[in-house]
Amino acid sequence: xxxxxxxxxxxxxxxxxxxxxxxxxxVEAWLARHPADMERLQAWRLQNRQLRAxxxxxxxEPVPPAMSAPPHWASPPWRLAxxxxxxxxIALTGAAAGWILRGASPRAAQYAQGLPHQAALAHAVxxxxxxxxxxxxADQEEHLVKWLSKxxxxxxxxxxxxxxxYELVGGRLLPGESGPVAQFMYxxxxxQRLTLYVSSGQPNNRDTGFRFAQEGQLGVFYWIDGKLGYxxxxxxxKNELAKVAAAVYEQLDAAH
Amino acid sequence: MQDDSAELVACIPRLRRYARALMRDVAxxxxxxxxxxxxxxxxxxxxxxxxxxRPWLFGIMHNLHVDRLRKAxxxxxxxxxxxxQPVAAAHDTLELRDLQTALASLAPGQREVLLLVALEExxxxxxxxxxxxxxxxxxxxxxxxxxxxxAQMEGRPVAAPLKVVK
Numbered sequence: 566x567x568x569x570x571x572x573x574x575x576x577x578x579x580x581x582x583x584x585x586x587x588x589x590x591x592v593e594a595w596l597a598r599h600p601a602d603m604e605r606l607q608a609w610r611l612q613n614r615q616l617r618a619x620x621x622x623x624x625x626e627p628v629p630p631a632m633s634a635p636p637h638w639a640s641p642p643w644r645l646a647x648x649x650x651x652x653x654x655i656a657l658t659g660a661a662a663g664w665i666l667r668g669a670s671p672r673a674a675q676y677a678q679g680l681p682h683q684a685a686l687a688h689a690v691x692x693x694x695x696x697x698x699x700x701x702x703a704d705q706e707e708h709l710v711k712w713l714s715k716x717x718x719x720x721x722x723x724x725x726x727x728x729x730x731y732e733l734v735g736g737r738l739l740p741g742e743s744g745p746v747a748q749f750m751y752x753x754x755x756x757q758r759l760t761l762y763v764s765s766g767q768p769n770n771r772d773t774g775f776r777f778a779q780e781g782q783l784g785v786f787y788w789i790d791g792k793l794g795y796x797x798x799x800x801x802x803k804n805e806l807a808k809v810a811a812a813v814y815e816q817l818d819a820a821h
Numbered sequence: 822m823q824d825d826s827a828e829l830v831a832c833i834p835r836l837r838r839y840a841r842a843l844m845r846d847v848a849x850x851x852x853x854x855x856x857x858x859x860x861x862x863x864x865x866x867x868x869x870x871x872x873x874x875r876p877w878l879f880g881i882m883h884n885l886h887v888d889r890l891r892k893a894x895x896x897x898x899x900x901x902x903x904x905x906q907p908v909a910a911a912h913d914t915l916e917l918r919d920l921q922t923a924l925a926s927l928a929p930g931q932r933e934v935l936l937l938v939a940l941e942e943x944x945x946x947x948x949x950x951x952x953x954x955x956x957x958x959x960x961x962x963x964x965x966x967x968x969x970x971x972a973q974m975e976g977r978p979v980a981a982p983l984k985v986v987k
Binding site for chain 1: 845939
């Protein structure tokens with residue numbers, strides 16, 4: 566190998582401690598003469614350290630028992646049957662509930678069913694956004710809340726969830742089934758995002774208690790309070806989401 | 822058989838770390854690990870004893886992940902560039918969170934290579950075997966991924982493709 570020439574691949578190997586020791590001196594000599602490469606190499610090493618600092622804590626988390634248990638070897642068809650049966654049950658229950666509710670009050674039933682679904686959909690669409698998660702950022706919170714209140718025709722508030730580890734990222738206006746809808750987005754230090762979907766289309770002004778819906782990986786807590794329907798969505802456990810939902814409810818309630 | 826099972830179970834924390842870094846979303850990441858383990862248990866008998874377990878196991882996860890990305894591609898909605906961009910607040914710039922955001926902006930292939938090297942400390946040959954791609958592709962993805970990450974962390978636009986240092 567020519568000691569004068571160091572290839573890009575060798576720089577990476579050197580940064581990762583994968584380069585043959587004999588070649589190390591050549592790379593060091595190269596770096597001494599090429600400060601820009603030295604700078605890149607140091608940045609790569611810093612990336613490695615930061616990535617480990619960020620994700621190594623996962624290694625210490627207790628492993629969910631289901632992960633380490635071998636599946637039932639002989640029964641994949643049974644598993645499939647079980648899944649189908651579960652899916653059918655959900656479909657039937659949903660249809661039955663819809664039927665019963667529809668009998669009572671068609672619009673209210675439709676609304677109550679649509680709220681968590683629409684909220685989950687909006688969460689799924691906007692929460693993975695890296696560059697455009699919100700229309701108006703938390704740095705303009707006052708403007709954001711004023712704007713969304715005006716569009717929804719009701720005084721809104723962006724609850725403060727800092728004590729639970731979630732900071733406001735910002736919000737956006739969305740089209741709902743019966744008019745404009747507001748979405749506030751929050752994020753914790755680990756990048757986990759949570760959205761609060763607020764709709765003003767509640768037709769019957771009938772309050773509800775907390776309800777919970779599971780939309781795939783997403784959990785949604787939702788409730789109706791006066792004219793406004795609220796739905797809180799995140800890909801976290803039901804218990805954690807319940808804690809946040811309770812805090813949101815308390816803050817909004819206190820504001821009345 | 823018993824040893825194989827123990828070795829497989831011992832890999833779970835590392836699979837979770839890798840999945841978490843790949844996906845951000847905790848529930849989705851654990852779901853990916855769960856599916857990987859189910860498939861691994863079923864195929865453990867056919868795993869060639871003596872071969873390295875890690876590339877085999879991480880390879881299973883890679884395939885499942887790629888399948889999901891393909892499916893997810895149908896239901897995600899891209900915003901156009903005209904959408905107003907929020908101004909990053911000062912408290913928004915915690916360095917590690919920036920790193921996570923920057924990581925999420927890499928092409929999936931670049932992210933996988935970078936994470937297998939940085940977190941798993943795999944050799945480049947192992948990465949190639951895990952992802953079933955040529956060594957040259959591993960190197961170019963690593964190089965591009967690292968430079969893009971560096972550019973993002975330094976808050977400058979991503980540079981044109983790198984010249985090869987000869």
